[in-house]
Amino acid sequence: MSQTRKAYRAAILHSIADPAEVGIEASYEYFEDGLLVVENGRISALGHASELLASLPAEVPVNHYPDALITPGFIDTHIHLPQTGMVGAYGEQLLDWLNTYTFPCESQFADRAHADEVADVFIKELLRNGTTTALVFGSVHPQSVDAFFSAAQKLDLRMIAGKVMMDRNAPDYLVDTAESGYQDSKALIERWHGKGRLHYAVTPRFAPTSTPQQLTLAGQLLKEYPDLYMQTHISENLQEIEWVKELFPERKGYLDVYDHYQLLGERSVFAHGVHLCDDECARLAQTGSAVAFCPTSNFFLGSGLFNLPMAEKHKLNVGLGTDIGAGTSFSLLNTLNEAYKVMQLQGARLSPFKSLYLATLGGARALRLEERIGTLHPGTDADFLVLDYKATPLLEYRLQQAKSIAETLFVLMTLGDDRTVLQTYAAGQQVHQR
Known part of the structure; x- marks a missing residue:
């Protein structure tokens, strides 16, 4: 022995x-x-x-x-595999940045050979920067997730990922349908979830790019497989929040859209949350949901400053995210450097021990994996x-x-x-x- x-x-x-x-x-x-x-x-x-x-x-x-x-x-609770090749893309805020850079880059993942190549680069970068677990967005293509999980499994890594579900408000070459998104996700779940140290995350990109039908089916997947993860974006950018109000006028706000479709829960992680209000933080905490704090990306896209003290007040689980490719580094050390500045700009302190917590145990708690990592x-x-x-x-x-x-x-x-x-x-x- x-x-x-x-x-x-x-x-x-x-x-x-x-x-x-x-x-x-x-x-x-x-x-x-x-x-x-x-x-x-x-x-x-x-x-x-x-x-x-x-x-x-x-x-x-x-x-x-x-x-x-x-x-x-280190534990990265928000990162995009298909955006590896467009890190450091110049000069746009969120919605224009998606259309100008992100969607064309993600379209390349229709090719499995390309997906395999990027998955190899991506995992090497994670490990080079000390990240041993990540919650990862694939592209809309199932092969992006197959490529990532295949590479992660060879190294026995604990990783979580999902195929993006996106059936509207994106280029024709990059959308699925409510039904195909559901069926593709289900096949990936059966193939990968719980295999070794791998876990699957239901991944509607964000409310504006999913129809009510697709969000309903995302919620259905979470009922069918109760130990799945769910990841999406919320309240990153003021223009985005107004768009959500236009698309879902019957809902009280951005979080209420996800709440209505039963996407909140103990393994649900919402990226950014820059413009959440007190009531939304309270509701996230009440449902056991978590937020991924992505300071580098929020600075880069000019989105705003995450209110960590407000999240703490509500005992809301918070992890740290690099958000590659709006974030400009795979390094959670670099990300903590930026997080410190976010707090300074709000007249608050971020102690080095809170920083360590966010990058390790805080991320594990956000993912409900604190018994393992x-x-x-x-x-x-x-x-x-x-x-x-x-x-x-x-x-x-x-x-x-x-x-x-x-x-x-x-x-x-x-x-x-x-x-x-x-x-x-x-x-x-x-x-x-x-």
């Missing part, structure tokens, strides 16, 4: 609770010289190296990182990262001045990027080495 056991020695840090609920000091566990023991893809022990090394059989290999920090793998508790999946304190000359120099783990963590989040991720592990296997 010890042959399958490996140990990793370094400074080790993970979130154990939301700082907004328990206070900063009770929200994390830190071992200045820690040991993480992994066996059969799961974490079997975590603690101080001085205590655990004595009980470790001599033949168990110990990987020692004297200048690094081990954390749980998001922490380094024994029994959870061995999805973790080794972050290099010497990744760049500036980072190395700056960290020499750091006097606490809080300062070290904040510097990693403001100066760190893909270069900071030395190694990424998924289910105990190394899936990236810088």
